[in-house]
Amino acid sequence: MLNNKKYYEDQYPASLAAKHFVFALIWTFGASLDDQSKPRFNEFLIGLITLDWGMTSGGDNDDNEIDIKKDNQQDGVGGKNKTTSNQTNYKAASQFLTSEAFMQLLVSITFPRGASVFDVIINESNNQWERWASRVPVYKYDPQQPYEEIVVQTQDTVATTTLLNMLIKSHTNILITGTTGTGKTIVVNDFLHIPDIQDKSLFFQINFSAQTSAKGTQEVLEGRLTHRRSNLIGPPVGKQGIVFVDDLNTPTPEIYFAQPPIELLRQCIDQKGIYDRKKLTFIHLTETVFVAACGPPGGGRHEITQRLTRLFHTIGMPQVGTSAMTQIFSAIITGFLTNQKPALPQTVQELAKPLVDATVFLYNKACTTFLPTPSKSHYTFNLRDASSLVSGVLHASPGCYQIPLILVKLWSHEGCRVFRDRLIDDTDRNLFDCVLMGVLNKYYIRPEPDE
Numbered sequence: 001m002l003n004n005k006k007y008y009e010d011q012y013p014a015s016l017a018a019k020h021f022v023f024a025l026i027w028t029f030g031a032s033l034d035d036q037s038k039p040r041f042n043e044f045l046i047g048l049i050t051l052d053w054g055m056t057s058g059g060d061n062d063d064n065e066i067d068i069k070k071d072n073q074q075d076g077v078g079g080k081n082k083t084t085s086n087q088t089n090y091k092a093a094s095q096f097l098t099s100e101a102f103m104q105l106l107v108s109i110t111f112p113r114g115a116s117v118f119d120v121i122i123n124e125s126n127n128q129w130e131r132w133a134s135r136v137p138v139y140k141y142d143p144q145q146p147y148e149e150i151v152v153q154t155q156d157t158v159a160t161t162t163l164l165n166m167l168i169k170s171h172t173n174i175l176i177t178g179t180t181g182t183g184k185t186i187v188v189n190d191f192l193h194i195p196d197i198q199d200k201s202l203f204f205q206i207n208f209s210a211q212t213s214a215k216g217t218q219e220v221l222e223g224r225l226t227h228r229r230s231n232l233i234g235p236p237v238g239k240q241g242i243v244f245v246d247d248l249n250t251p252t253p254e255i256y257f258a259q260p261p262i263e264l265l266r267q268c269i270d271q272k273g274i275y276d277r278k279k280l281t282f283i284h285l286t287e288t289v290f291v292a293a294c295g296p297p298g299g300g301r302h303e304i305t306q307r308l309t310r311l312f313h314t315i316g317m318p319q320v321g322t323s324a325m326t327q328i329f330s331a332i333i334t335g336f337l338t339n340q341k342p343a344l345p346q347t348v349q350e351l352a353k354p355l356v357d358a359t360v361f362l363y364n365k366a367c368t369t370f371l372p373t374p375s376k377s378h379y380t381f382n383l384r385d386a387s388s389l390v391s392g393v394l395h396a397s398p399g400c401y402q403i404p405l406i407l408v409k410l411w412s413h414e415g416c417r418v419f420r421d422r423l424i425d426d427t428d429r430n431l432f433d434c435v436l437m438g439v440l441n442k443y444y445i446r447p448e449p450d451e
Ligand SMILES: Nc1ncnc2c1ncn2[C@@H]1O[C@H](COP(=O)(O)OP(=O)(O)OP(=O)(O)O)[C@@H](O)[C@H]1O
Pocket: 150, 151, 152, 153, 154, 157, 178, 179, 180, 181, 182, 183, 184, 185, 186, 187, 294, 295, 320, 328, 383, 384, 387
């Protein structure tokens, strides 16, 4: 954002500069944190901003914004005691941030009521904070779109996509991390297929795996980019090259723990080029940014060298929570059941909400009931499993959707295929049957015997 010339025009109030500073702070230091640390960062930053700096507020509040210091004091967060402990905790920070101008800027920051620092972006038209949630587009179901390509935007996907756009424009390499099934791959792919991005860039994907070699990676890079001169490769003139490296940390380390494809990437980014394997001359790489995605080490994923990760702007993709999951599956299932031609019976269309709630509940229940142990290490579930259940239901032949009872049976069948088939003994399978019955009862979708 700070690369944008618009912000350096004449009327650039200091309070807006402070907002941009805080926004940059949130999405640099804060963005790379995991789900447990983000609330702590939120508390830390709000505490830092609302420290009693001994200044009067010079804020640019509008009606929608409140002074977070007052608000925190009302609800006990950051109250007198908190401020005292903050003052101790942040002593080092306050020593650093002692200039009067800086203090004045900080006290001018206000956030919308009840918002976390990760919930907001600066609205460029009025320079006020705006919630990411207000930028989430309404999902429009497209019957022609294959299920695998469906991406329902949520607050987190909108935030990640917006940051990708900002960072790529400023030629910054990006690393998206997060546990498996958080949507890293589909969010980046969805972003790269935005028509505007497609027009302005040449992008391609390299999927790393345990067998990926440095030579293979180099061949893909040289093959997909244009040879502008004998010692210069890049995208076609006028376009920006975007290389999406998925599953970055999967290449198997060799005997001395190095991962050659990762070292090759590091050379591409750090030294901006690669060596010609035959002539041994240096080939410069121009106008190309790397977007990488990786999950935490474990299960075939390895630690990667910080000499590479330091070159990226890291964004932690948050876990998809219950409300986001409900939002995603509601959009898909409701869209599907209400867009069939000829239209499905009303009784079937009304099943959309209970089926979504039942899917989310069954997934959460499976995650908390069937925990991994050394003999059941594969008892791990993620969004991909819930998505497989929904996908199975949506892929049935149209005759299955005409009668509520059959649709519910189909849903139960898919639930068993995704979750029950993974269980290894009768005890767990019986427990799952009880859970499934409980879910059907809870959401009133249990088939009546005479239906
Ligand atoms: N916003 C979304 N809209 C629709 N489906 C989603 C969304 N987010 C995740 N999913 C579903 O979750 C599945 C997992 O997503 P994805 O493959 O992108 O995860 P990932 O973070 O790349 O996982 P991994 O670390 O294992 O590669 C997708 O196949 C998709 O069905």
